Amino acid sequence: MMKNAIRNTVGAVLLGAFALSGAACKKAAPPSGSAGDGQGVAQTASGDVIRIGEVGSMTGSEATFGTSTHKGIELAVKQVNAAGGVRGKKIELISLDDQGKPDEAATAATKLITQNGVSAILGEVASSRSMAMAPIAQNHKVIMVSPSSTNPKVTELGDYVFRVCFIDPFQGTVMAKYALDNLKIKKVAILRDVKNDYSVGLANFFAETFKKGGGEIVIDQSYSAGDIDFKSQLTAIRAKAPEGIFVPGYYTEVGLIARQARELGVKVPLMGGDGWDSPKLKEIGGEAMNNSYFSNHYSSEDKSPVVQEFITQFKAAYNEVPDGLSAAGYDAAKILFDAMGRAKSLASNDIREALAATKDYPGVTGKIMIDEKRNAVKSAVVLKVENGEFRYQTTVNP
Amino acid sequence: MIEFAQHLINGFSLGSIYALIALGYTMVFGILQLINFAHGDVYMLGAFAGMYASRWLKLDQEPSLSALLAAIGIAMLVCAIAGFLIERLAYRPLRRAPRINVLITAVGVSLFLEFSGQLVFGSDPKFFPQIFRVSGEWSLGELKVNPIQVIVFVIALSLMAILQYIIFRTRLGRAMRAVSFSHELASLMGIPTDRVISYTFMLGSALAGAAGVLVGLTYPKIEPLMGVLPGLKAFVAAVFGGIGNVAGAVVGAMTLGLAEEFLVGYWAPTYRDALAFSILILILLFRPTGIFGKGRSEKV
Numbered sequence: 001m002m003k004n005a006i007r008n009t010v011g012a013v014l015l016g017a018f019a020l021s022g023a024a025c026k027k028a029a030p031p032s033g034s035a036g037d038g039q040g041v042a043q044t045a046s047g048d049v050i051r052i053g054e055v056g057s058m059t060g061s062e063a064t065f066g067t068s069t070h071k072g073i074e075l076a077v078k079q080v081n082a083a084g085g086v087r088g089k090k091i092e093l094i095s096l097d098d099q100g101k102p103d104e105a106a107t108a109a110t111k112l113i114t115q116n117g118v119s120a121i122l123g124e125v126a127s128s129r130s131m132a133m134a135p136i137a138q139n140h141k142v143i144m145v146s147p148s149s150t151n152p153k154v155t156e157l158g159d160y161v162f163r164v165c166f167i168d169p170f171q172g173t174v175m176a177k178y179a180l181d182n183l184k185i186k187k188v189a190i191l192r193d194v195k196n197d198y199s200v201g202l203a204n205f206f207a208e209t210f211k212k213g214g215g216e217i218v219i220d221q222s223y224s225a226g227d228i229d230f231k232s233q234l235t236a237i238r239a240k241a242p243e244g245i246f247v248p249g250y251y252t253e254v255g256l257i258a259r260q261a262r263e264l265g266v267k268v269p270l271m272g273g274d275g276w277d278s279p280k281l282k283e284i285g286g287e288a289m290n291n292s293y294f295s296n297h298y299s300s301e302d303k304s305p306v307v308q309e310f311i312t313q314f315k316a317a318y319n320e321v322p323d324g325l326s327a328a329g330y331d332a333a334k335i336l337f338d339a340m341g342r343a344k345s346l347a348s349n350d351i352r353e354a355l356a357a358t359k360d361y362p363g364v365t366g367k368i369m370i371d372e373k374r375n376a377v378k379s380a381v382v383l384k385v386e387n388g389e390f391r392y393q394t395t396v397n398p
Numbered sequence: 399m400i401e402f403a404q405h406l407i408n409g410f411s412l413g414s415i416y417a418l419i420a421l422g423y424t425m426v427f428g429i430l431q432l433i434n435f436a437h438g439d440v441y442m443l444g445a446f447a448g449m450y451a452s453r454w455l456k457l458d459q460e461p462s463l464s465a466l467l468a469a470i471g472i473a474m475l476v477c478a479i480a481g482f483l484i485e486r487l488a489y490r491p492l493r494r495a496p497r498i499n500v501l502i503t504a505v506g507v508s509l510f511l512e513f514s515g516q517l518v519f520g521s522d523p524k525f526f527p528q529i530f531r532v533s534g535e536w537s538l539g540e541l542k543v544n545p546i547q548v549i550v551f552v553i554a555l556s557l558m559a560i561l562q563y564i565i566f567r568t569r570l571g572r573a574m575r576a577v578s579f580s581h582e583l584a585s586l587m588g589i590p591t592d593r594v595i596s597y598t599f600m601l602g603s604a605l606a607g608a609a610g611v612l613v614g615l616t617y618p619k620i621e622p623l624m625g626v627l628p629g630l631k632a633f634v635a636a637v638f639g640g641i642g643n644v645a646g647a648v649v650g651a652m653t654l655g656l657a658e659e660f661l662v663g664y665w666a667p668t669y670r671d672a673l674a675f676s677i678l679i680l681i682l683l684f685r686p687t688g689i690f691g692k693g694r695s696e697k698v
Contacts, residue, residue: 059516059520059521059522060521060522061521061522061523061621062522063520063521063522064522099521194667194668221667222667222668223667224668224670224671226627227670228613228617228619228624229408229412229617231404231408231659232405232408232658232659232660232662232663232667233662233663233667235401235404235405235408235663236401236662236663236664238401238404239400239401252523252619255619256617256618256619259618263542263544264404264542265537265542280522280523280525283525284523284525284618284619286528
């Protein structure tokens with residue numbers, strides 16, 4: 001009896017220790033340098049720093065979205081601070097992880113506004129998470145700038161919500177036109193992620209333009225984020241013999257879809273949007289990704305001095321070539337700082353007016369103008385996946 | 399016709415994975431009347447064990463059948479140890495407690511594994527190294543069979559055959575069947591029930607570990623929460639076949655794999671996950687003992 005009791009206690013202590021070490025790790029988790037002390041609601045504009053919040057998926061199934069964007073933003077903050085800050089004030093970046101979950105993104109936005117007292121929020125990449133954050137930013141009248149959420153609904157949620165990327169009606173058009181004019185294909189199958197606002201929206205806009213241009217959608221299939229088996233959808237698609245498949249999902253699933261498509265003998269090109277942009281796409285998809293095309297914010301093969309300068313600086317800081325999301329994150333931060341510099345004061349309302357007046361800003365992802373719906377008007381590029389490289393194909397202007 | 403045959407092949411390969419997981423559920427239930435919800439997470443551990451083993455032993459540099467078997471062996475060993483520890487630390491202390499306590503503990507263990515997995519492995523998806531590669535494909539005209547699918551199927555069937563042999567042809571198997579019939583009677587006959595229960599957990603967990611590696615090979619994206627849904631679906635498969643019944647689990651899993659495949663291929667892809675749970679509800683309503691289960695009359 002005694003022996004049993006001892007054993008049980010040892011077991012419980014072991015379990016407890018595990019749980020504690022877990023809790024300790026979790027605390028250390030937020031990847032950014034500055035964790036924010038959260039001491040009361042700081043009057044942001046009054047101190048000698050300007051606090052900027054960032055919400056991103058640093059972990060979770062789309063982790064490279066968050067980490068890439070974070071590197072871009074961090075670089076922009078370092079550069080601005082090295083040049084003396086904005087209006088003589090240093091920028092303090094507070095980054096929170098939402099684990100790729102919309103409800104966590106909403107919680108993070110609330111915390112940044114009410115506890116850290118940030119002047120503006122940068123984020124999110126995924127449209128569904130930006131749409132969870134936007135109403136909160138709007139209610140508190142805090143500026144929110146999304147670097148790369150492309151679903152049109154995001155900025156419709158309030159006049160404090162901006163983005164520095166193109167929207168899906170344009171992105172869908174780009175790929176549809178590219179398929180019709182450059183790839184010369186008329187019969188396309190669609191495989192969309194029904195759990196994802198971005199994917200559903202982009203698929204619809206693609207289909208609309210593609211049909212208008214004389215193309216035909218031979219089959220429209222769907223899956224749910226998190227699935228690993230797509231063979232049944234692909235078998236159904238194969239039976240319709242399309243000349244291309246449009247897969248506007250995120251890289252985690254797209255890699256597996258490509259693999260399984262090739263295994264089933266489907267050799268036609270796959271096409272997608274900026275959700276493909278991740279080094280993991282090449283890892284998971286491997287050779288199966290060859291002969292695929294996607295639209296993106298920028299290409300690292302762009303020879304323009306702005307882009308090359310950014311790539312040099314980024315490589316110096318992180319020792320890797322930036323992807324499109326890093327570039328978009330960098331632009332979002334830079335445009336926000338630019339607007340803060342031009343604004344009459346650092347009150348939200350004034351920053352908002354300055355942001356809305358952004359015109360011909362020479363960003364890494366192209367010349368950016370903010371339109372009356374708070375969306376960026378700018379060009380998109382089409383990239384081809386070739387043996388693990390994203391090769392520049394063409395630029396499409398709005 | 400070709401489309402139908404292709405769906406059939408895909409369905410069997412999916413079903414064989416469910417079957418490996420379902421066997422562990424059904425064995426543990428048979429012997430303890432406990433639904434071990436942590437079982438799907440043991441399967442996840444197996445996938446990660448296989449991934450780390452392949453990386454450390456550099457198995458992906460020379461992809462071969464022996465590399466695959468080595469990874470499976472290591473994953474099975476790791477999972478057997480995990481299964482032993484789970485039973486020893488979490489379930490054995492509750493052997494005499496009401497069944498609901500054990501069930502809640504099982505949910506707790508499951509969450510513990512899922513979230514420790516996210517801390518230890520990181521929550522972003524990992525790429526499972528390609529430790530076995532076959533050049534080309536086997537095809538009959540349009541019909542494509544990925545050799546990996548066939549290998550997965552063959553390995554799964556062999557493991558099931560070995561399990562069948564252990565249960566019906568060895569002393570351990572006889573002891574397991576005796577314990578599942580009655581703990582008290584078995585221990586009166588001199589069977590060390592606790593040890594037999596440990597072996598059962600280890601055996602079931604090892605099968606889940608093998609399933610983890612086989613899934614990693616076919617769908618090379620693994621993450622700490624990958625066990626949740628397959629775990630639940632394998633549970634449905636076990637209930638469908640008659641929980642506690644080994645052959646039933648295999649048939650149930652194959653049926654579920656095929657049903658999912660045809661549902662997605664011909665009708666409504668988004669109802670994939672709903673299908674498994676609709677089956678669960680229907681089975682519980684109309685035939686709670688499953689298709690192969692024997693109705694047990696309560697003795698007073």
